Amino acid sequence: MTALITSNFCLQHEMQDGHPERPERLSALMAHLDHCGLLQDLDVLEPQEATNAHLSLVHKNTYLTQLNEISPQIGLVNLNPDMAIGPNSLKSARLSVGAALQGVEMVLSNKEKRAFCAVRPPGHHAEESTAMGFCFYNGIAIAAKQALQHSAIQRIAILDFDVHHGNGTVEAFLDMPEVLVCSSFQYPHYPYRMQEVIRPNIINTPLPAMTTGLDFRKNIEASWGPALESHQPDLFLVSAGFDAHRDDPLGNLLLDESDFAWMTDYIVDFANRFSMGRIVSVLEGGYDLNALSRSVESHLIQLEKN
Numbered sequence: 001m002t003a004l005i006t007s008n009f010c011l012q013h014e015m016q017d018g019h020p021e022r023p024e025r026l027s028a029l030m031a032h033l034d035h036c037g038l039l040q041d042l043d044v045l046e047p048q049e050a051t052n053a054h055l056s057l058v059h060k061n062t063y064l065t066q067l068n069e070i071s072p073q074i075g076l077v078n079l080n081p082d083m084a085i086g087p088n089s090l091k092s093a094r095l096s097v098g099a100a101l102q103g104v105e106m107v108l109s110n111k112e113k114r115a116f117c118a119v120r121p122p123g124h125h126a127e128e129s130t131a132m133g134f135c136f137y138n139g140i141a142i143a144a145k146q147a148l149q150h151s152a153i154q155r156i157a158i159l160d161f162d163v164h165h166g167n168g169t170v171e172a173f174l175d176m177p178e179v180l181v182c183s184s185f186q187y188p189h190y191p192y193r194m195q196e197v198i199r200p201n202i203i204n205t206p207l208p209a210m211t212t213g214l215d216f217r218k219n220i221e222a223s224w225g226p227a228l229e230s231h232q233p234d235l236f237l238v239s240a241g242f243d244a245h246r247d248d249p250l251g252n253l254l255l256d257e258s259d260f261a262w263m264t265d266y267i268v269d270f271a272n273r274f275s276m277g278r279i280v281s282v283l284e285g286g287y288d289l290n291a292l293s294r295s296v297e298s299h300l301i302q303l304e305k306n
């Protein structure tokens with residue numbers, strides 16, 4: 001069975017009016033999973049908030065203090081042109097990180113083989129000392145660093161198929177060859193940094209606007225396949241962004257649900273060979289409510305099936 005780790009509190013994190021990273025992303029997704037009958041097949045769990053010690057695995061203490069000081073009691077404070085912080089933002093962000101940590105704990109203690117974290121805000125753009133791209137704390141990077149403290153885990157793969165490059169995750173593992181980071185992304189496109197890094201453990205897969213599902217699959221197989229074969233990860237972590245969907249307002253790639261099903265199946269095959277099937281997947285982007293809901297459904301069906 002797959003664990004679905006989610007918290008209603010994540011609905012209380014709000015940004016400016018009309019912002020694409022809105023509470024309805026999560027409420028629509030959960031309503032869809034209930035409606036299509038998938039929710040009943042999953043083990044639904046509430047996360048605990050990540051502690052400061054967890055957040056410090058990736059982020060500088062000065063940055064964490066700065067965020068706490070800026071966090072308002074009421075109203076919104078603008079952090080940068082594309083994100084604001086409200087009274088419930090940091091708690092939602094800590095719960096999002098906590099979900100990833102709990103997913104890792106569950107698969108490493110063999111309570112579950114797979115976990116999907118339906119949380120917001122996302123995390124993969126957050127750098128050591130920078131909130132950006134709607135992200136405060138880099139949950140997937142924190143979960144990877146925590147997992148490496150487990151004696152059974154020597155090598156990890158973080159696979160990021162969000163339409164935006166996972167710059168924060170790449171930054172966190174630049175000098176940690178035990179963590180392979182594979183990121184596919186529209187190029188050129190936001191976030192315009194960390195995309196040209198050359199390291200043996202960083203696999204960047206840039207895709208031009210209007211890339212089709214078929215070309216996406218060919219690029220993934222050619223660039224991620226050999227790296228995964230040689231890395232042989234003990235654990236697979238997934239930054240599952242669904243904004244490469246053709247209906248998404250923030251990207252210009254042409255993927256659909258069948259491509260996300262293929263992507264998931266591809267990861268599951270590697271996980272079954274190398275990591276006893278262990279996969280922890282964390283929601284990142286995806287801003288068209290229908291496309292996001294259907295794409296997560298496809299992702300979960302493949303995680304459950306194999």
Ligand SMILES: [Zn+2]
Nearest residue numbers: 162164243285
């Ligand atoms: Zn994205």
